[in-house]
Amino acid sequence: MTLSTLLQHSLTGISLGGAYALIAIGYTMVYGILRMINFAHGDIFMMAGYFMIFSMAVVPWWVSILLVCVLTIILGVTVERAAYKPIRSAPRMSIMISAIGVSYLLQNLATYLFTALPRAYPEIPILKKIFHIGSISSSLVTFVTPVLTVLLAMGLMFLINHTKIGMAMRAVSKDMETAQLMGIKINNTISTTFVIGSFLAAIGSILYFTDRMSVTPFSGTLPGLKCFIAAVLGGIGSIPGAVVGGFIIGICETLLVAFGYSTYSDAFTFILLIIILLCRPTGLFGEKMIDKV
Amino acid sequence: MKKSKNLIYSAIFGVIILLLLFFLEANKFQYGMAYTILQKGMILAVVAVSMNLVTGFTGLFSLGQAGFMAIGAYVTGIFLIPSDSISEVYYISGVNPAIASFKNWLESGPAFLQPIIPYLALIIGGLLAALFAAVIGYPVLRLKSDYLAIATLGFSEIMRAIISSPQMDRVTNGSYGLKKIPGFTSIFEPFGIMVVCILLMVLLLRSTYGRAFRAIREDEIAAEAMGINLAKHKQMSFIIGSFFSAISGGMLAMFMRSIDSKSFSVSLTYDILLIVVIGGIGSVSGSVIAALLVTASKEWWLRFFDNPLFIGGVQIPLFRTGFRMVIFSVILLIVVLFYQRGIMGKNEFSWARLEKRLLKLFKRGGAKNA
Structure with a gap:
């Protein structure tokens, strides 16, 4: 393998990793606050893909990007209000089953509404412009994705560390009851988390599907699981961790495919998960948590 | 009395x-419809009870059922495909010579042994799955609830990737799957296997081990303080659960006659989870009832949701392919959100309870009439 092909593959990997990182942030934030795996997050990401297809058919691309973000946020918050809020105090297993139920519902709904056949993802003309640097050529989306990811993550870090709502989020994730006693509106804070997570999933879905060209009702499942693993790898609850984890998984996966092990690229991610959980359960950047009796 | x-x-x-x-x-x-549905319901009942054993009784939220079922299904398939048609099945890259000679050896065995080969295949598939469960259970079972779920889910995806990988072409026929698996000769075979499997699991649950499992589910720390070896019991429940899942997978292979790796995806696990939740997490009889109910309504009673419906010559717009599954997922969500106990909760079926229920219903009906 020559240096330029290796570079080319790394570039693709970084771009994929950027999209993964954006979705992983959604997982890590929800887990940080509610201590649950939002199994439906991957499907919300898939629905964002469909929203883009239908809005691009009607309005120009810059309006549809806005529209997709708004619709995805509405979907995310609706899911939280309808399926997670009523059983917030139930045992952990029920919450997880509810999340799986939502994921099941969204997949079946997408199959029902849009059929199981892959739908072509519309091209956003600017993102598809081809660039050449030396012998490497790539479309603009490949360069935009990592930059946008890092910028968004930095913005989010600012939001969490330096604003009032960010402080509320940190408080709720530390101790929900005490936060409530201090006058923090828990429901609003949790909904805000879902707004941010869904917004990033919408952006991630635009970047991810622009490279992949088609959406099916099941195209959210595997990326969803991988992004959760990325979040675990980086340390659940930590935003820079999720970004780094997303990039690591994206790059490793692309390189494995490039070296001809494409059937094992999915398996690799899960093996990575098991190794991480056994050797360093708090992930690369996670805080140490002590189990209280 | x-x-x-x-x-x-x-x-x-x-x-x-x-x-x-x-x-x-x-x-x-x-009655072809009832016949097939009853068979499928019995098969799903076995795996639902096995999932209940792990998830409902021991409190280990494991989502790896589909992976273990795949192991059982492939072992059974490889065992049972007649050696005459084996070259037809593996027409792409040929069969591994070891498998071919093993099958020839198996079929040249004495005639009275031939009828028990399917059962042997199921048991060997189950043992292989149990071995896998032991190997992955050792590291994975140390994880806490949701991490365990995602790790076992990951295992089942890894299993699927391995089965469909080109390196396994000569054993599992890669992504083309296995065909021409001989099926059950009568409905009594799956019924018998189901009864034996569920009976074994019920006996296990009633033994000291079963009580230890329940203690672990209720409170790990208290259970440990009472002298229950957590690691050993968790491992045991996980291994036994996978054994029976694999048996059910083998039965599924015999029922469907042809299998490929796609039939053992995460959605199969979700289907089983749906059965367990509807039946009641922690109730064997609930799982069995729900398995039959869910299968029947999914494949039969609710079929009409998928067909265009005409009332007085006007087509009702919602009814078309896929609507049934939407209804189904809504039912699952409603059960999870509002009837967390499912059909049976943690109770088991008993005649006394049924009698009481019926009497109550009867009285209420009588009161209304009066």
Whole structure:
């Protein structure tokens, strides 16, 4: 393998990793606050893909990007209000089953509404412009994705560390009851988390599907699981961790495919998960948590 | 007095079921739908109970059922495909010579052994799955609830990737899957296997081990303080659960006649989870009832949701392919959100309870009429 092909593959990997990182942030934030795996997050990401297809058919691309973000946020918050809020105090297993139920519902709904056949993802003309640097050529989306990811993550870090709502989020994730006693509106804070997570999933879905060209009702499942693993790898609850984890998984996966092990690229991610959980359960950047009796 | 009454009820119930099965067996072409659905329901009942054993009784939220079922299904498939048609099945890259010679050896065995080969295949598939469960259970079972779920889910995806990988072409026929698996000869075979499997699991749950499992589910720390070896019991529940999942997978292979890796995806696990939740997490009889109910309504009673419906010549717009599954997922969500106990909760079926329920219903009906 020559240096330029290796570079080319790394570039693709970084771009994929950027999209993964954006979705992983959604997982890590929800887990940080509610201590649950939002199994439906991957499907919300898939629905964002469909929203883009239908809005691009009607309005120009810059309006549809806005529209997709708004619709995805509405979907995310609706899911939280309808399926997670009523059983917030139930045992952990029920919450997880509810999340799986939502994921099941969204997949079946997408199959029902849009059929199981892959739908072509519309091209956003600017993102598809081809660039050449030396012998490497790539479309603009490949360069935009990592930059946008890092910028968004930095913005989010600012939001969490330096604003009032960010402080509320940190408080709720530390101790929900005490936060409530201090006058923090828990429901609003949790909904805000879902707004941010869904917004990033919408952006991630635009970047991810622009490279992949088609959406099916099941195209959210595997990326969803991988992004959760990325979040675990980086340390659940930590935003820079999720970004780094997303990039690591994206790059490793692309390189494995490039070296001809494409059937094992999915398996690799899960093996990575098991190794991480056994050797360093708090992930690369996670805080140490002590189990209280 | 009470006990003998229950025994009589159970005996009558058993006889009715057997008569029903005889009737179905004799008229299987007339009642083809009921026949297939009953078979599939029995198969799913086994895996639902096994998932309940791990998830409901031991409190280990494992989502790896599909992976273990795949192991059982492939072992059974490889065992049972007749050696005459094996080159047809593996027409892409040929079969591994070891498998071919093993099958020849198996078929040259004495004639009286031939009928037990399917059972042997199921048991070997189960043992292989149990071995896998032991190997991955050792590291994975140390994880806490949701991490365990995602790790076992990951295992089942890894299993699927391995089965469909080109390196396994000569064993599992890669992504083309196995075909021409001989099926059950009568409905009594799956019924018998189901009864034996579920009976074994019920006996296990009633033993000291079963009580230890339940103690772990309720409170790990208290259980440990009572002298229960957590690691050992968790491992045991996980291994036994996978064994029975694999047996159910093998039965599924015999039922479907042809399998490929796509049939053992995460959505299969979710389907089983749906059955367990509807039946009641922690109730064996609930799982069995739910397995039959869910299968019947999914494949039969609710079919009309998928077909265009005309009322007075006007087509009702919502009814088309896929609507059934939407209804189904909504039912699952409603059960999870509002009826967390499912059909049976943590209780088991008993005649006394049924009697009480019926009497209550009867009285209320009577009161209304009066």
